[in-house]
Amino acid sequence: MNLKTEVLNQLKTMNLETNILAFEKMFVLSNDVKNGDVCLPCFPLAKELKKSPVQIATDVATEIMGKLTSTGIIEKAEAVNGYLNIFAKREVVANHIANEILTEQAEFGKANTFSGKTVVLDYSSVNLAKYMHIGHLKTTIIGLVMKNICETLGYKTVSINYVGDYGTPFGKMITAFKHWGNEQEVNEKGVDAVQDLYVKFNREAELDDSLNDEARMWFKKIEDGDEEAVKLSNWIVELCRGEVERLCSELGAEFDSWRGESYYNDKMQAVVDELEAKGLTKISEGALVVDLEEYGLGVALIRKSDGTSLYLTRDLAAVEDRYNNYNFDKAIYVTDVAQKLHFKQLFKIVELLGKPYAGKLEHLAYGRYSLPTGKIASRMGKQALLKDLLEAGINKSKEIMAERGTKVTDADAVSKQVAVGAISFEATKYEKVKDTVYDMEASLNFDGETSPYMQYTYARCCSILEKANVNVNLENLDFSTLANTQAYELIKILNKFPSTVVEAYEKQEPCLLIRLLMDVASEFNKFYTNNRIIDNGVVNNTNLAVVNMVKIIFENGFKIVNIPAISKM
Ligand code: ARG
DSSP: OOHHHHHHHHHHHTOOSSOGGGGGGGOEEOSSGGGOSEEEEOGGGHHHHTSOHHHHHHHHHHHHHHHOOSSSSEEEEEEETTEEEEEEOHHHHHHHHHHHHHHHGGGTTOOOTTTTOEEEEEOOOOBTTSOOBGGGHHHHHHHHHHHHHHHHTTOEEEEEOOOBOOSHHHHHHHHHHHHHOOHHHHHHHTHHHHHHHHHHHHHHHHHOTHHHHHHHHHHHHHHHTOHHHHHHHHHHHHHHHHHHHHHHHHHTOOOSBOOOGGGGGGGHHHHHHHHHHTTOEEEETTEEEEEOGGGTOOEEEEEOTTSOBOHHHHHHHHHHHHHHHHOOSEEEEEEEGGGHHHHHHHHHHHHHTTOTTTTOEEEEEEOOEEOOOSHHHHHHOTTOBHHHHHHHHHHHHHHHHHHTTOOOSOHHHHHHHHHHHHHHHHHHSSOTTSOEEOOHHHHTOSSSSSHHHHHHHHHHHHHHHHHHOSOOOGGGOOOTTOOSHHHHHHHHHHHTHHHHHHHHHHHTOTHHHHHHHHHHHHHHHHHHHHSOSEETTEEOHHHHHHHHHHHHHHHHHHHHHTOOOOSOO
């Protein structure tokens, strides 16, 4: 329910002498129930109405009180220090919200705002030559959550993992394989064997620089399409990609396309030709560039002096390909802030080329993760690999659950869901620009502001509903004696879910949803402490309805923020 609209609608019928409706946009939802439900700070009105804010608030409150009817949603109006606080009838509001949530269930929070539109999301996009590590976590999770948000609002989404499957690292891999590798071993040990070779290459190349020349030679061969080089490189790429695919899937991130950088090898000449034909390029120190100085974006490199192409050129080819394939209405690239300039240059060039997708491209830039601290981290060493992180998370949560005397029979599955939840939560709990430290131990705490705490609260709802063993009867809700402010506060927080999804979309801030769900958890736990749901075997239908509403919001919200909903922990 949109409380603000409901209140404004009633105010409209009152024909107030003071035309506060001209300031419709300034009405806000109150943060605290003691200040009512909807509030108008009267300070900005003073000048135009030629009255003090205190006077305005007092006059309007008196006028509203005089015009109240028994039917409307407004209960009373109060003036407090220049604020006009409007209180809605709790019973009406609570009933309305309860009916909405309990009727719509899994649909609550969904909207068709963008139905018929397509958004392409480029996230995770790992460079395959290296193990997936903690640095890849934010792009993978934030991208996934943004995808879920877009879907909730009606978009058709396309997720692309634009893997870095090309470049000198693959020349190095082939060189290492040629010197020290063994096909059978690589096939058996998979990506671990490949990584060992890569590490060995780097160590040996420090002593013998000719290895670097050899690596360059192999890379050149890949570029020239030499059969053996391409075959070896593809083999290595597939091994590494399989591992990345597996890890993403463990985290819940599935992709519609794995079309990576190498796919665009033979499609870059067309980009260069087009840039030249439009007169956008020039030669600078032997390299082909687009001069973007006049936009404060420096000089964008299109082709190096040795003829090799670049990241930017590939992205120009890729975005064209995506537009041709998906005819997107929006494309979001999720990477860390270090790539800000790259995307500004890309978007500018697209605009200068007059592409139909100019203005449809967005860069969601997030702050970096610093190396984790704590016991688990040091055991994993400096690298903080994602697979170790996941494994450590699973083991740790199994341990914690055992300590807490869990009765679940499928401890393996549940602890994995706890670990995935904790990892997702960690990647999205702060504003995206913040640099964060990953602390696995803290993230698995069942009692802090953590994902297990929320999951646990959800499980509590499930167990209450199971124990009550009756269906919530919508006909029979009685909010007339909303016993305490807490229940009302809780219900209003639940009601914020749909608008929070929209806000998280507009600001590209998944943390807003995390915060809302955290509020739900803590308010629910207060409600649970202070209210009887089942008293001596008698179920309070209204309180049970509240539990059911909380459960629905957790389910709908968890689904978006990639926290598994676990009914027993
Ligand atoms: N592979 C790149 C990296 O790890 C990220 C790619 C982001 N996507 C893009 N279209 N440039 O830094």
